[in-house]
Amino acid sequence: MTLPKIELHLHLEGAAPPAFIRGLSREKKIDISGIFAPDGSYAFRDFAHFLKVYEAATSVLTRPEDYHRLTLAVLEQSAASGVAYTEAFVSPDFCGGRDLGAWREYLHAITEAATEAERTMGITLRAIVTPIRHFGPARAKEVALCAAETAGPFVVGFGLAGDETVLTPKDFAWSFDMAREAGLRLTCHAGEWCGPDSIRDALRDLRVERIGHGVRAIEDLALVDELAERGVVLEVCPGSNIALGLYPGWRRHPIRELFHRGVKVTISTDDPPFFHTTMAREYDRLAEAFDWDDGVFRQIARTSLDAAFCDPDTRARIAPLLEPDHA
Template structure:
């Protein structure tokens, strides 16, 4: 499975930070966040809300553009080792300069430099999706959207929302999404993970997104599944994440296969891979074991993922050649 070229559309940059990287960074800065690690050095959390706290504690070690440059290189090295040739990562001005546009530009420049280096040295292409944090509230999301709009272009290709689905409603963030849309950014939203199928409907209706992050709880509403298939809405599915967080007992219970058979466009991603002890290779292997997916199925999904990517046509043509190799 490692030899198959892969496309990943749902990856949180900070959430992909290897624990050893964060521990080393914290030590450099004399920051004690040892409580977020278990005795083996892995991230430790009890449930989804605790996961969010641990995530933000780990992110507190990332304090400068240089830190993010090093982080991006570390993450891209891990992705490239799994055969990923194109990736879109969620990044947020909330963590990169506190939504100050000048500071955000500095962080963004550092991440782009890392992406350019990784493309030259590892053959992996990265693009960014600016993400507002739902549990930070709609007002802060406006500031995040302004940063996104001011830096939209070749590298920042999309806008989305992540965080605690049970806080607030998608319609509360409409201004931020309208701002990003007017700047030419394409839109995605986390939904249908914890909020159920109704959260997917709300994201589609109130935010008018073309992709849904996760979206797997749509399987509970057959009419919604049909609507997703008819609309061509793409789901950024992260099976290992859903299993690790207890939404599904194991891969065999996961609805990705059923959604695919019903005509919904599904993709495969790792979400926050070290938190969930996964890689893109492991996702492929587990899906092969659970559903007997073969190389043809994985190639179809990789192509489907590229079609759904937010990058420009020239970048897609370049990546398509890698997928066909």
């Protein structure tokens, strides 16, 4: 589908094309051949194995210039799918081992690539700094310091990703408090592998305004009503949920019911090459499953832009692209 799109839930390393990672591993003589299927795609058995494959793929990204190349490759894919604005999760865990000086160098490389992509591809990128949940609260504090020290026009948010079944949101409250005090906007993965209570915990203990995934709210309609009333935005990634076995197919995915019940849903790809998806494919499959027309997708895109963590000037620049009469 060629409509302009806004993506709010994209992991930068998780969006790396397999061919890009294979090429980089050959350049550096790092053997990660075991993470690929015979057809060259990423291969994993389940979510726990997916995390291991993800971290193995990321292990070849060892220099700021690797992230410059990665950012260009990812944004080229997104732009080809009609994405006008995207927010990507990036982590100092992978970019310099949480050392602030090294993180600044990696961030500079990513920012330079984003500026180049905006000029040449017409796509705008902003970053959400994200500790990895299963790495623990102590490392998250170091990540939060990196985020707070580099908050600004490009680093606009702070999140929490990784294994949702490990620890609790409250364990990361200190890091979120630091990010909030630095002026960063907040999101957190919840309601994917754990149930509705994980969403309540994230809202209460971390005071986030967006929830990554959040689809299992549908199991508690009182929570669905609360999300709708409070205007909490869900960063929904249907293709990811289906690929990982959370739902058996597109027609069984709860995004339509959440939308009809007044929840602010958005559409994203999460880790697109891992899940054999793109933003265009997400739109096409949702249209096929639920008979959604351009009007529904434009409404979701406007919701997404309203929920974006960027500054008002950036939002105002992107907004006309979503209008039906935009040429």
